[in-house]
Amino acid sequence: MEINCPRCAIALVSPGGGPPWCPACEWNLDAYDERRPPELGWRWLDRRAHRLAYRLTMARHAELHADPARPMPGGGRTRVVLLVASVLLLAVIAGIVVLGAWIVIATWLSLATVFGVLLLLIAYAVRPRLGRLDRDADRLDEMTAPTLFALLRRVADATGAPMPDVVEVDAVLNASAATIGLRRTRVLRLGLPLWAVLTPQERVALLGHELGHFVNGDTRRGALTGVATRTFGELALLLRPGPPAGDTLVMMIADLITRAILRVLCTGAVAVHVLLVWLSMRDGQHAEYLADDLAARAAGTTAAVSFLDLLCRAETLDMIVRRDARAGLEPPLWRASVDELRAADPVVRQRAIRQEVSMFAGHPPSGLRARLIEARAPHAPAVVLAESDDASIDAELAKRYAVARREIAIGG
Template identity: 45%
Template sequence: MITTMAGTGACPECGAATVSIREALPWCAGCEWNLDGYDRARQQPELGWSWIDRRTYRLAARLTRQQYATLVGRPLASTGWGVADALTVGVSLLLLVGVLALAVTGVWLLFAYPFPNFAVMVGLALIGLAAALRPRFGRVPADVEVLTRAEAPELHALVEEVASRIGAPVPHVLGVNADVNAYATAVGLRRRRLLCLGLPLWGALDGPARVALLGHELGHFVNGDVRRGPLTQPALTMLGSAADLFRPVPGTHGAGLVVLIGEWLGRMVSWTLSRVLFVGHLTLAATALRGSQRAEYLADEMSARAAGTTGATRLLDVMLRTDSVALAVRQGARGGHGPEAWRAGTARSLAAAADRLPLLRQLSVREETSLFATHPPAGLRHRMLTARSWQDPAVVLTEARTERIDAELTRHYERAGRIVAWEG
């Protein structure tokens, strides 16, 4: 429901009536006064203290707006490493050297002194710590069903066509799962490219939006996203792992005074180390994710290059309403219907919300702003695409081809539909 507030709800900047949707803090739809206001009732707490959350939100809002203003007037090309990327890589290398030093020191202590010796215990502890802090490069998730070319030749061909049109490499692994989402990532030490399509989302999209989704996700393989680089993974994961490792555990009960004092001192040291490491992790994440958000804008550009501006913006509008997509899929699956019904339900939902979409895009600018957000707000992404030169689609997915692709995925659609139906 949209509420338009007049009188006392007039915008102090331009005098227009303010608006509100979903009971959000009112703002001006014209000049966007108060759109960057901190809405405590609806904003997800991040650090746990409201006064800190308010200040970090304001900083994030300023950085997000500045980044948009910087990028909107120039070509969205991958320009290599920026200052934040270089800092992230530098910290990653230092962390890797530190973990290696722990392991080497631990091995040396095992053999440097005659056994038994207290140094052996210290050596084992250092080796265990190095093993716990080692970088994780991921693997194909267990919920991903890998699609071979023999099983889904039409889908593989479409992925290759889109990749060719936008100048991106094809994924090594193409898979599907039951999420209302899609993602592209790199797994393993060799950084094998993985593209995963969430079938509830894929099945609910029309042809242009499907091409846009592929263009966006494949664009992540060429847009310099720091989250996917082997030299940046340690900075984004290792300090967080260390903070968890040093988190205090509950003490014993009924022990003597000396033991209780020792446990209290140990918990204080552990808590301090854990908090310091966690703050370091948050600082690095907030720094690195500026580059990640820039990479999302470039991926959107790739999306528009593949599907045209119309297809790319339609995809963003669908992603604004993933709850409606999930509802359409759930209702269709419970009625025994497949992706045709999912697409029809999603289309009806978008049509019914047509008058609210501009406000939903604006509201996303407030509610999706965070120092730790991997994506810019959907409203700014939509605005970025429409502010740039209009693009016609390079790849057109016909109804006949869509039907052939869906036929290849019938068994997987049925499984995804059951999962979504049960989750409701």
């Protein structure tokens, strides 16, 4: 039986199940799908968090739609909060180190020395982590992949972004950019399954988006602004109570008291961690939209929208890639298998919005990202990847493709 929208009388849709919504006015699109895995642990709280996340996400999209020139993130209240939290946290850790060292030196080889050593160990456990290079990662260089690096240089020039210091590839259907370590090494990682299925201009869009993360003011990637979110997460894990212990009544009571104290401290650390992560994620979504805009400037609006529409079908895309890998097809042939997924479909975009909305989502829903690029003034491609150069890149990656196909086939 067909059910019509109570607001505009259009037939409701529900592809894949879940609460139906109106494809015209999007009535009930914000409804919580009970099949979603829990995020906060309680269904009633997850439902409310989902609706709040939906409202905030749509409000941010509307703001950027109305004001394309909205300033980059990183200079507002979120950045101030993260900076203050990070500075205070670093001051506390430094204080613990100084106190621990003073106790060890002043009470050497006494019972108090144990307490000083314990403070030093705690400071070491929650020390700020800036990330490190993966020694086992498969890295590319300009000698083995000259055409790819030439393309990277062209995209970097078009977006005003610096070249990555390290380029890695793996067998994951994804791509990422990060700045890590004390030297702030810029790392670009390309997932070969994703790279293989993209058209030449979609590949330019992917590179434009990822290189855009080096210049879009994302507070999540700052050396100092990211300290608080990472450290409170480590602190929560450190304070998490272990299994009950104790053989005697006294030890059991002592263990019970200790566990109660740790539970309170752990809950506090988790609450602060969740708050800071939520703040940085909301700000980070703005940065993702800016990276999408740079992708459109580099590859052209058409390619950027096509790329984002493909991301709306990530689950189907993953199944197709795994199917082709198990069938023994070489990665360059996977592109033809996903051609039918490139057509823009408002319902698919809407379904992606419902599925991807979250209080802790670092990316805006891919359906909204495609909408925002379409709504803005169109861009002609600043970088055009010729078919011959595209084929040369595939040839440069041939050995890596073979390894990725085997990994996907075995894992799938």
